[in-house]
Amino acid sequence: MVNFMNILKEKNLKATPQRISVLKELHKNEHPTIDGLYEAIKKDYPSISLATVYKNVHTLKENGIIIEVNMPNGKMRYDIFTKPHIHIVCKNCNSVEDMDYDKQLCDYQKNLEAKGNIEIDRLDVIATVERCKHCSQ
Amino acid sequence: MVNFMNILKEKNLKATPQRISVLKELHKNEHPTIDGLYEAIKKDYPSISLATVYKNVHTLKENGIIIEVNMPNGKMRYDIFTKPHIHIVCKNCNSVEDMDYDKQLCDYQKNLEAKGNIEIDRLDVIATVERCKHCSQ
DNA sequence: CTATTTGCAAACCCTTTGCAAAAAT
DNA sequence: ATTTTTGCAAAGGGTTTGCAAATAG
Secondary structure (H helix, E strand, O other): OOOHHHHHHHOOOOOOHHHHHHHHHHHHOOOOOHHHHHHHHHHHOOOOOHHHHHHHHHHHHHOOOEEEEEOOOOOEEEEEOOOOEEEEEEOOOOOEEEEEOOHHHHHHHHHHHHHHOOOEEEEEEEEEEOOOOOOOO | OOOHHHHHHHOOOOOOHHHHHHHHHHHHOOOOOHHHHHHHHHHHOOOOOHHHHHHHHHHHHHOOOEEEEEOOOOOEEEEEOOOOEEEEEEOOOOOEEEEEOOHHHHHHHHHHHHHHOOOEEEEEEEEEEOOOOOOOO
């Protein structure tokens, strides 16, 4: 069980039930859209407003607690950030899966930095597949 | 000089002056936003409408003549597609630069496919930098 | 007690759509 | 002559904002 209270306290964010719900939902259901979050949270917390979900997602993102994943179609999804990873997106069922940011990718990043004479702040990698295991059943 | 007429004819698209303007602008100024395209084209073609720019960009994208680049901030930019490449985005000045999709990345993709038991349709790589050569002047 | 957060409604993008007129082939 | 494309204005969808009331610390 993750201690959301501590995560929020560390960043001096108030632990409102709405905010905890957002974190819980992000922990349970990975990569939801804003609307997916909203709909899911409403089941436990019917009075929550969409604006509150937006505001919380914004605050959590600003504080590095969650990350925004920009899907190839331009829709945003959200993800509790634990460690660097890349995303596999399925065109057919729209599911998103994480894969580790491995040594090979790390080496690639280093070479890219050398080749382009740049310092990369962040490397987003999104692999799109036509179908995935989730949608072939 | 690129022959836009032939590119369009190959895809059975009509060569209207508006469409040619969109292609010309994408060829000259790389990675514009829709609005950037619109503003630039208006100088030569003041009567063009924003809807026409949207429609043309959509059509050109559908026909594989241009690609949509999904910026980390969620804004879309457009790019005449010639060969596979990745994007370097500057956080500071918002410029976008291309770099080749090289052998190392190709190998990475192959291993990722093996590791995840997937067939990747497309791999989007966006490196974000804090500042770039364009904005340090 | 103070600062933050919530919820509502309005405002604000940006993008798409329907349709009649214009233009391309 | 036929089909596509344009331009306009309206509609649509998602996100942000202002503000007073509620809540957390």
